Amino acid sequence: MTISKENFYLSPEAYLEAEKDGPIKHEYIQGKIYAMVGASDAHVTITANLVALLRTHIRGTGCRLYVADMKARIEPLNTFYYPNVMVTCDERDRNFDYYKYYPCLIIEVLSDKTEAFDRGDKFTDYSELETLQEYVLINQKRMRVERFRRDAEGRWVLYRYNEGDELYLDSIDFHCPISAVYEDVSFFN
Template sequence: MSHAQSHTFLSEDDYLRLEEHAATRHELVEGDMYAMAGASERHNRITLNIAYHLRDVTRGKLCRAFMADMKLRVAAGTTYYYPDVMLVCDPADDHPIYKRAPCFIAEVLSPATANVDLREKWQAYRSLPSLRYYLLVDAERLWAKVFFRNEGEGWFEQELSSEDRLDVTCGDLHLTLSLDDLYEDTGLLIV
């Protein structure tokens, strides 16, 4: 006979207290805490490429770029993620350990995270009123897709080809990204 196991919902305060002292980062999804896996060199390079381009255009502006270690609070504090890259342009979004109102999020897909990034995180992220762009970049092959919101028209999606440019406008920030920008120095060649 199997035994039922009790399950304890982890509160926001408990999660933040545990995460502050944890040796490994964890995401909180509807009260359940999950350890985060490490990433490959290519995953890190793509993340850094995106963050570099965002940081370059945020100098002297209200928008701020964050990479990998900044938490994103969603679902009234029952869910926290660590997006690979995030852009926040709301000056009121000033909590020192998490953000609530990004206008741009990028996730780099790996075999272990692709399904979560494509389904679970996309569902959570699109509920954020501030979000205008959700960029997915595959670390294993040349492939990127962006979901973008046009005011009053809903969400659209586009796979990026080598000829495409992603124009990002958040607050007073304007940025254009190409596949070359995303995959620079990764060993994946754009033909």
């Protein structure tokens, strides 16, 4: 994510209108916009694998899967992000065409440029979403997945998965071998 050259306050309404027709996607953080960067082969392959696995699983459940182009709105923070993968099972989200308020699951595929932000400020911001039950970070350099799950007391509990493990997502009662997430990914050092 890189900051745009415009360093002025943009209203949420103006941002949403500009994003409808703009050739470049931007995330929005408290009135400032940040251009999104491209993705690697591994990043796109992992995301496509997740979409294929999760879409089949949630079909007919009332849950909806969104990928890359749908924003998560964090209204208390005046922020919009584009998660790599997002699932919402909340009927209220059907009322919003360009963003979702009530996701239960957000997945980000890490890259060198976004990893610190995804682990830090973005996770903190996503934590403001009361319906969010799980936040998943997927490493694209090796088979390693970190799943943060909100417990009954509201604390985030970390679960780690490595090669040979089975990934489990409580929020949508989904499980699969971690190798399925990484199918067709080539690792380069």
